[in-house]
Amino acid sequence: MSVLAIGRTKTRTRTVSRQARKRRWMGLLFLSPALLLYVVIVLVPLLQTVNYSFYKWDGVSEPTWVGLRNYLEFGRDPRMYAAFGHVLVLILMFGLIPLGLGLISAALLSRAKIRGEGIYRWFLFLPQVLTSVVVAIIWKRIYAPDGPLNSILRGVGLGHLTRNWLGDFTWALPSLGMIGVWGGFGFTMVLFLAGILAIPDELYEAARLDGSTRWQEFWLITLPSLRGQMAIALTLTITGALRTFDMVYITTQGGPGTATTTPALLLYQLAFVNPDVGRASATGVVLAVLCLAIAVGITRIMENKDR
Template sequence: MRTTVRRPLTASAARAVPRFTTRGRRRGWLGLAYASPAILAYGFVVIVPLFQSLNYSFYKWNGVTTAKWVGIDNYVTFFTDPELAASLAHVLVLIAFFAVLPIIFGLVSAGLLGRGRVKGQGVYRWLLFLPQVLTSVVVAVIWKRIYGPDGPLNLALNAVGLGGLAKNWLGDFDWALPALGLIGTWTALGFCMVLFVSGVTAIPNELYEQARMDGAGPIAEFFAVTLPGLRGQLAIALTLTVTGALRAFDLVWITTQGGPGTSTTTPALLLYQKAFLNPDVGMAAAIGIVLAIFCLIIALIVNRITEEKDA
């Protein structure tokens, strides 16, 4: 059995060790000093308001008179109030339009455009990515005009003899929410498409060549190579689109303001109404805290599933 004899450090080597440690500590403090302005700004803009909102959520307060402590009553109301429960049901519908459909169409686009040249693909990408360079206000105004009683959609239906289907889409109790969801689909599709196409270009060609040598067709190649290679992009797209549906406000406010009736209300819209229109700051803060928790849980679940599959 061989034994290892450790030689004692020389005087110069012994002096070098604490010097290296001190240098590393200095670099760590220097990096912290450089990052401190951003950390302070983040704490002032995000962390402090977050704790203030958490504090407000335990009170009933209209923003003017003396606040009254109510404990967790605002949170109980969030899950028991019929209007808030209906808004959560609307969010589930919007998730199908804001997340599921854009991701499916984005994957199809990536499969068609990512591995070869398709005639007219530049125009196709430009049309789908257009909403990303427009503000949500502009997008909402455009689609509000399209859906109007005298808008292009109804004119097109009348032109092809389907005038019986024409209606005030955003003013119809049954069609307002799906019509609003299609706006979200068009808005998110360009983002998902660009994200997935860029991910496909990063997949090694050797994997596709190996799949073809094994006799895989285009569909089998997509599920065997493309889809697993886009796992990271799928996690990003799913997190951003689902949380975007949970936080939907601007499109809803500009197009329907939650109407007709309450058929298109969302938690974010109710938060705005309770904070500014019919002041109930405590309830608005509770809604904001619950939405933040929902978004955090979704992000953690998606990341956890992605990490397990990678492992």
Template sequence: MARRPPSAVVRSRVTPYLFVLPAFLVFAAFSLYPLARAAQFSLYEWPGFGPSTFVGLRNYAELAGDPAFRSAIGNALALIVFYALLPLVIGLVLAAILRRGQVRGMGFFRTVIFLPQVVALVVVAVAWRQIYSPDGSLNRALRAVGLDSLARGWLGDPGAALPAVGLIGTWLETGLVMLLLLAGMSRIPQELYEAARLDGAGPLREFRAITLPAVRGEIVVALVLTIIAALKTFDLVYMTTSGGPGHATTVPSFEVYHRAFELREVGSASAVAIVLTALVFAINLLVTRIGERGTEGGGDA
């Protein structure tokens, strides 16, 4: 068998990279370069204009002892429950019911369910702020059924503000998660369900044995997207509570804005942004790895 000339071997190895290169350059220009600049700014003390002072890792060291920053990280992790875990549970249940029931007019339901994703978050925030206001529809409904003791200014209560904002995230993300899961369930052959029913399997057993393993990939994608949304949320917090009361709803993205544009501490704000980026990457890498191991385990079984 004739050996290929070295030049042909080199071309065969280089050609795939040439196709990817334009996309990589665009990605580098709009994502990697700003991230590198933020990392550079985080090493300086700079008010956003004029001269800057190199301080090394001091901004990061100060973040470690900053209670406001720790509170922001804790709030962001708490929002994962509302943005990711609750929508996943609700989305799984609703998708399984719709898949099993074969509801007519599925296209209409999908459009309505996905509607929160296409509405501007500013509009969503203003609408929910009215719902949560002391004389809003939520408190009126509670008073109408005799639960006056539960009525309150939801966004002004330190104990209720974060869950109130989180439930908006649940409302926003449930439709997206459900559509992803419905798309995965639509690829499951109907014969598998028919065979399970012949074996005497009920709805719960069908869900555990057939549906859940088949949509594991969609579950990982849904978790990645919703966790990113939870950790980087800004406009919803800014428009509803502005991080208050106190630091009850402060999140890292809002801390970046607060430090950069209100306190004029661009270096510290950049350090928060870099830490947030690392946190998003680490959590989603963990979710992806767990999902891959589960898929391999299911495939081996």
């Protein structure tokens, strides 16, 4: 290669590199308003929360440095252990049950043409359109002693099953869990249905030629192809159960007694009812770390299965 050709190649390389840097800086310029907003709204309050977690402070008087004492009190608080026990029940009902129901429904809808299928999907997805406050108010009325649920039970001759669902120590938490099942079922169904429709038909045709049954097709083709959707559904539903606040606050406020308390509700009480901003901040930091760990753990597990 001649010296002239080498020089032209180097010049072209420098030009391409300069253009790439220019595009990169232009991209950052366009992203800067969103990044600035994210820093102001998310990162700065997050750093302030971490800072507050090392102080004893009621939100008014002068804060006092206590180091890790707030985190140690978090680990020794029996109310917090009870709240995390309640969260485990909510994770089952907010996450795992809707996941299974949504997977089965999506598989059936993708295989069979149902009259009015669009209306059926819309009806099941409706809870995702409504705000959580509206959902909580609706179900609080349904569960009321004189609400529709008890009226239906009396109407079919099962009056002995009626109760104050949200005021019963045994049934209050499962009743809240059923709200999560109703709210999460439609979301998981639509998510899985979108994933199933993206699977190439050639895979199913090849499986049929090999004599596979519908169950084998589901187990060997459909289920492995939905790992990404399953990771999204599990992450959103499990972290949602862990952060449950508004629904509990509106329906039961943690009662009866402490039967439906959650870590997020205890955080609110620590911050605003009997102000201890330091402990509330430590609780918030722990919840944020747990949510991050769950999201990363689920993603890693699904990635390892893909490999």
